[in-house]
Amino acid sequence: MNKITVRQAVLTDIDELVPLFDSYRQFYGRSSDLGAxxxxxxxxxxxxxxxxxxxxxxxxxxxxxxxYPSFSSVSLARIFILNDLFVTTEGRRKGVxxxxxxxxxxxxxxxxxxxxxxxxxxxxKSAQALYQSAGWKQDDQFYVYHFAL
Numbered sequence: 614m615n616k617i618t619v620r621q622a623v624l625t626d627i628d629e630l631v632p633l634f635d636s637y638r639q640f641y642g643r644s645s646d647l648g649a650x651x652x653x654x655x656x657x658x659x660x661x662x663x664x665x666x667x668x669x670x671x672x673x674x675x676x677x678x679x680x681y682p683s684f685s686s687v688s689l690a691r692i693f694i695l696n697d698l699f700v701t702t703e704g705r706r707k708g709v710x711x712x713x714x715x716x717x718x719x720x721x722x723x724x725x726x727x728x729x730x731x732x733x734x735x736x737x738k739s740a741q742a743l744y745q746s747a748g749w750k751q752d753d754q755f756y757v758y759h760f761a762l
Contacts, residue, residue, distance in 0.1 A: 617709055619716045622665040622677070624658045627651060629674045630667065637677075637699035664693075666716040668700070668709045675704025678713040680720065685727060693721045695731040698740070710740075714747045732757060 622630060635650045657663040657679075668676035679697040684690065695717055700709045721729050731749070733740045745751075 616671050617668060617675075617704075617707055617712055619666055619668045619712045621716075621720070622667045624655070626665075626667060627654055627658070630654055630665065630677060633667075633674055633677050633699060633701065634697075636701065637697060640699065663696075664720060666713055666720070668704065668713055670704055670707065670709070673703075674701075675707075676700035676709045676713055678717050680717055680729075688727050690727040691721075691724060692728040692730060693717070693726055695729050698731070710743045711747055714743070714749075 631647055631651050631654065634654060635645055635647055638650065639645055654665075657665075662681065664680045664682075666678050666680075667674055676699055677697070678695060678699075680693040681696050683692050683694055685692050695714075698710065698713055700713070717729060731744065733744070741751075
């Protein structure tokens with residue numbers, strides 16, 4: 614039986630987060646770059662720009678999620694962007710993703726946020742099924758646009 618635990622990551626967790634984050638980037642077609650990942654994550658921690666949660670199966674890291682704080686001008690309230698969620702192949706089908714989502718929701722609620730927002734690839738049906746099963750609703754009011762710089 615697996616023993617999945619989730620906890621908020623701290624700066625000293627960088628070494629165990631780097632390979633997970635690097636695998637996440639590779640999943641999205643990016644080249645491996647452990648050094649750049651380490652610098653990126655360290656900067657987020659050092660500047661208080663994100664909150665990460667790590668998932669473990671016993672003592673083995675099997676997933677993470679990262680939240681970026683933001684605000685809703687219309688709601689006059691805090692929101693969070695769930696920008697990253699990744700579960701290793703070994704961690705899948707064990708409830709890791711569900712537990713990471715729950716940790717993110719609990720954290721946002723604890724800070725009186727009014728919303729969590731995420732996006733996923735249109736073809737990522739397994740992620741969509743996870744989000745829907747956890748109570749997330751697909752937006753039917755707004756289109757998302759990007760402007761590449």
